[in-house]
Amino acid sequence: MIKKLQSKQGTAHQLKSSPEYRQASFTWVISLTLSVILLLNSFDFAGGALKPWVFTAFAAYALFTIVQMIITLLIRRDLLRTGDIRRSTRLLGYIQLLSIITGNLFTVTFGFNLVKQQKPPEYTIAVYMLLTQLYVIAISALNLFKPYVSNTFLPAMFILVVVAILQLIGLLLVAKFVTSHYAHPKLVWLALPIIVTAATGNIFALVLGINLLVKIRKNGNPAMTRWSDVWIKLTANSTAMAGLFFVIFLFCLSVCSVFTFDYSIAIDNNYSAILLPPSLEYPFGTDNFGRDLFSRIVFGARISLIVGFASTLIPVIIGGILGAISGYYGRQTDNIIMRLLDVLYAIPGILLAIAIIAAFGANTVNLILALSVGAIPTYARTMRANVMLVSTYEYVDAARAFGSSNFSIIFKHIVPNSLAPMIVKSTLTIGAAVISTSSLSYLGLGVEPHIPEWGNILKIGSTYLETNSYLAIYPGLAIIALVLSFNFLGDGLRDALDPKLD
Amino acid sequence: MGGTEAARRGGLIGSISTTYHKILLNPSYKYLLLLLGAPVNLVVFLFYLVQRRKDDYTAAENRIRSAMLSSGYLEALQAEIAQQQKRKHEFFNQKISEQQLQQEVERIAQARFKEELRDRTTKELLLNNKKRLTMADTFDRLIANPLFFIISLIPGLLMYILIFLYRSPYLKYIVERLAMTILVIFGVAVLVFTILYLSPFNPAANILGETATPEQIAAFNKMHGLDQGYLTQLWNNIKGIAYFDLGKSFSGNEDITNSIARKFPITLTLTVISLIIAIAIALPIGIISATRPNSFFDYAFMFVALIGLSIPNFWQGLILILNFSIKLQWLPATFNPENWLSIVMPVIVLGTGLTASVARMTRSSTLEVIHEDYMITARAKGLGKQTILMKHAVRNAIIPIITVIGLQFGGMMGGSAVTEKVFNISGIGSYIVDKQFIPDIPAIMGGVVYTAITISLVNVIIDILYAFFDPRIRSKMKQY
Numbered sequence: 018m019i020k021k022l023q024s025k026q027g028t029a030h031q032l033k034s035s036p037e038y039r040q041a042s043f044t045w046v047i048s049l050t051l052s053v054i055l056l057l058n059s060f061d062f063a064g065g066a067l068k069p070w071v072f073t074a075f076a077a078y079a080l081f082t083i084v085q086m087i088i089t090l091l092i093r094r095d096l097l098r099t100g101d102i103r104r105s106t107r108l109l110g111y112i113q114l115l116s117i118i119t120g121n122l123f124t125v126t127f128g129f130n131l132v133k134q135q136k137p138p139e140y141t142i143a144v145y146m147l148l149t150q151l152y153v154i155a156i157s158a159l160n161l162f163k164p165y166v167s168n169t170f171l172p173a174m175f176i177l178v179v180v181a182i183l184q185l186i187g188l189l190l191v192a193k194f195v196t197s198h199y200a201h202p203k204l205v206w207l208a209l210p211i212i213v214t215a216a217t218g219n220i221f222a223l224v225l226g227i228n229l230l231v232k233i234r235k236n237g238n239p240a241m242t243r244w245s246d247v248w249i250k251l252t253a254n255s256t257a258m259a260g261l262f263f264v265i266f267l268f269c270l271s272v273c274s275v276f277t278f279d280y281s282i283a284i285d286n287n288y289s290a291i292l293l294p295p296s297l298e299y300p301f302g303t304d305n306f307g308r309d310l311f312s313r314i315v316f317g318a319r320i321s322l323i324v325g326f327a328s329t330l331i332p333v334i335i336g337g338i339l340g341a342i343s344g345y346y347g348r349q350t351d352n353i354i355m356r357l358l359d360v361l362y363a364i365p366g367i368l369l370a371i372a373i374i375a376a377f378g379a380n381t382v383n384l385i386l387a388l389s390v391g392a393i394p395t396y397a398r399t400m401r402a403n404v405m406l407v408s409t410y411e412y413v414d415a416a417r418a419f420g421s422s423n424f425s426i427i428f429k430h431i432v433p434n435s436l437a438p439m440i441v442k443s444t445l446t447i448g449a450a451v452i453s454t455s456s457l458s459y460l461g462l463g464v465e466p467h468i469p470e471w472g473n474i475l476k477i478g479s480t481y482l483e484t485n486s487y488l489a490i491y492p493g494l495a496i497i498a499l500v501l502s503f504n505f506l507g508d509g510l511r512d513a514l515d516p517k518l519d
Numbered sequence: 520m521g522g523t524e525a526a527r528r529g530g531l532i533g534s535i536s537t538t539y540h541k542i543l544l545n546p547s548y549k550y551l552l553l554l555l556g557a558p559v560n561l562v563v564f565l566f567y568l569v570q571r572r573k574d575d576y577t578a579a580e581n582r583i584r585s586a587m588l589s590s591g592y593l594e595a596l597q598a599e600i601a602q603q604q605k606r607k608h609e610f611f612n613q614k615i616s617e618q619q620l621q622q623e624v625e626r627i628a629q630a631r632f633k634e635e636l637r638d639r640t641t642k643e644l645l646l647n648n649k650k651r652l653t654m655a656d657t658f659d660r661l662i663a664n665p666l667f668f669i670i671s672l673i674p675g676l677l678m679y680i681l682i683f684l685y686r687s688p689y690l691k692y693i694v695e696r697l698a699m700t701i702l703v704i705f706g707v708a709v710l711v712f713t714i715l716y717l718s719p720f721n722p723a724a725n726i727l728g729e730t731a732t733p734e735q736i737a738a739f740n741k742m743h744g745l746d747q748g749y750l751t752q753l754w755n756n757i758k759g760i761a762y763f764d765l766g767k768s769f770s771g772n773e774d775i776t777n778s779i780a781r782k783f784p785i786t787l788t789l790t791v792i793s794l795i796i797a798i799a800i801a802l803p804i805g806i807i808s809a810t811r812p813n814s815f816f817d818y819a820f821m822f823v824a825l826i827g828l829s830i831p832n833f834w835q836g837l838i839l840i841l842n843f844s845i846k847l848q849w850l851p852a853t854f855n856p857e858n859w860l861s862i863v864m865p866v867i868v869l870g871t872g873l874t875a876s877v878a879r880m881t882r883s884s885t886l887e888v889i890h891e892d893y894m895i896t897a898r899a900k901g902l903g904k905q906t907i908l909m910k911h912a913v914r915n916a917i918i919p920i921i922t923v924i925g926l927q928f929g930g931m932m933g934g935s936a937v938t939e940k941v942f943n944i945s946g947i948g949s950y951i952v953d954k955q956f957i958p959d960i961p962a963i964m965g966g967v968v969y970t971a972i973t974i975s976l977v978n979v980i981i982d983i984l985y986a987f988f989d990p991r992i993r994s995k996m997k998q999y
Contacts, residue, residue, distance in 0.1 A: 033813070043818075356699075356702070356703075356706075357706070359699075359703050359706075360703055360706030360707055360710055361710070363703050363704070363706075363707050363929075363971045363974060363975050364707055364710075364711070364933075364967060364970075364971050365929045365930055365932055365933025365934070365970065365971075365974065366930070366933060367933040367934060367936060367937070368932075368933045368936065368948075368951065368966075368967050368970060368971075369967070371936065371951055371952060371955055371963075371967075372711055372714055372715065372951075372955070372963055372967050373714055374955065375715065375718070375954075375955030375956075375958040375963055376714045376715050376717060376718035376720070376958060377717075377718060377719065378719075378720070448828075448829060452829075452831045452832075455831055455833075456831055456832065456833055456937045459831075459833045459937065459940075460936070460937065460940055460952055462952070462955070475833070475834060475837070478837075479833075479837050479941075482837060482840065482841050482845065483845050486841050486845075489834070489837050489838075489841070490838070493831065493834035493837070493838070496831050496834065497826070497829050497830055497831070497834070500828075500829035500830075500831075501825060501826060501829040504825050504828060504829055505825070508825075
């Protein structure tokens, strides 16, 4: 009996401790869910007809889901028999690499993870870097079906493809020459061009370059820096990486869309193409002025990202400084600052934003300011709590004994050591800022109505809910995807940065 | 001395004088007490000045001073200091006149003498187990006389109320918390009014249209008091909020407080129903997830919760309308007070975010508690799984969950603006949104400030409830 119980526990432990098995189970569940969603959407319930394109996509997804399930079972068998994944099972990962045509991020990344046994964080980052670039190229290529493309489309696409090839070479080199504690010194000549490719907006390239340079610099030195430690934990977390991927993908797309997308298709009225349903030419259909919804959503990502980041960064800085001063000096300073912030805290963020916008008018700058003001107290409280904790540490006393000024103690010693919770909190609240932005735009209080912003697009879509519901569905999905990504990333960062888990 | 006696005597007067002692030791309450009971305290102070002349301390001090003087202590001190000063000036190459030196020596010697005198007197008093008379002692002696108490009752009523409140830690906490809330609400009113006052828009021009003559605009401004200065307008608005009379709105000529009072119940009902349903769903889900962390259930629930956090309210509303009103035609798309089915969708939309965050909070805070030592103790005692979970884990995990609920309540009151717009509910949120285009300053201000007041009051109630639920907070409260 006890033996059986022990073996059962041992099995569970063996399976749980294998990152591949965990990711495999996670991937097939997600992949199956996506397939089911596609299947449900491939039937037109009202008309009783089958949508061929969606059904094809479903078939492709289902195929790779089945492969995924088989691989999961094989991994389970391998682990239970030998405690290790066999080479032949790992080779099956190459099949999953093919799923890149379907655009299923989860199976592709699983494939990349499975084919390599030792995975330094650089490898995972390189995979995501390449995937980001390929997705951006694929999305931009959809413009080929349009009646006309922007003048810079062809050269921009050419550059993107060259960058993708460079990054593919980078991925292969990283896979070959980088291990968890060693990177070949000559990879410096790879890291530099990779950093240059980050100009396309691909932040993964920047991170990979920096990571490589750091690793080369401390080759043979077993000491672990915070930066590399965080990346090791983050790359092991597939949901967090998926979130980070989507955010960076949208950013990269926003940067590239300047050259590959035609802004006039998104804003100019085209009365010959009013309220068209989704097609290859207009992937998400057109709105009541004949504007391409797909281009509008792509251009809307820019606004959402800018407003989200700006309205998080401003309160982080102001709230951070107030919280640091309040936590460091304590007593009366603390009392005065925190009581004043309590006033701000008592008003719900959205109502305060409405009041500010009512007073100063609805435009993007006022929106950013309005959202920022309401978020200051939260960050001030977080920072204050951290600073109060850090101020009691010995190195602060040491700095004081040295004769450092209060100013330099706060900003050189205390603030850098209390940033981690601020980073986590801000990642988690960017999502909320994105939602608030689109909510206020939906109410007519946010971004100017002529700018393609997700909330504005939805506002138009909501009036055509009965007849052309896709106008409201797609921008909403974009908002959810972005917010969900930030939330996943925030959860992952919390796990990676939380010292309690160490 | 008097204080301890009084305490031993017990009773009302005894407890008054002990509390008086305590308050005088508290730096922030001291001034409040002196101010509130100014007439009584003045009398006490006069008595104190008189009595002080003949108390133990003064007697001992006089005795010791004459002893010190007669023993030639002061002269010896002066000679010593004079020598020290001379050496010091020589060392620093400073030249000063004899007279100046004399003055310096005199000053330092007096200070040192006083210090020494005080030290010796305190030591002596300590040896004889006597104390210096304080103002509180004088108060003790006076209050011990019932006549003084009765006479001082009217002028010192405020002070006695303060003493009464201070006596009980709970009462003191509640009153402190309420006072803080009133300050915050006052701050909210000032802030919102200032924001609206700074607005570059001209409500008169917006409402009267472009064709309005300057006379018409001036008349409008005069009617609504917009021609007055900042402080006057602010004062009028704050008074209006306190007396529930904000005057007429700029457009439509309706009574603002009346409209707000008509719209508030709908918003509040909606919020409270969503709150209750959300908690009823979220708590069990969070607990189940926490009891089997990293299981399929856990992942699925938390994934759904994260999606719930990520859905914009208005989009969720639109999708629900699309599916249940347009396609399936089960539920009405707009809210109608007579049809209870019409509240289902708004409640779901408003409750989703709260359900998600409460479920996540429940999970993490229960998980934290589950690894505490007392859980192992409980298991070692042989308690059943259910008992351990309910009595030991959840009860200790509930505090942070309540905090989140309190915080989210505010978010929901604000978020209801969007939901109300989607479902066409004429609640306070959509009222504010409608009024902001003008901008109708008193209407927006009333809407925002009354919402903030509701939220603050809910948070006060939660804070006070804590104090009674959590023994840790209770004991902390008693200490200070």
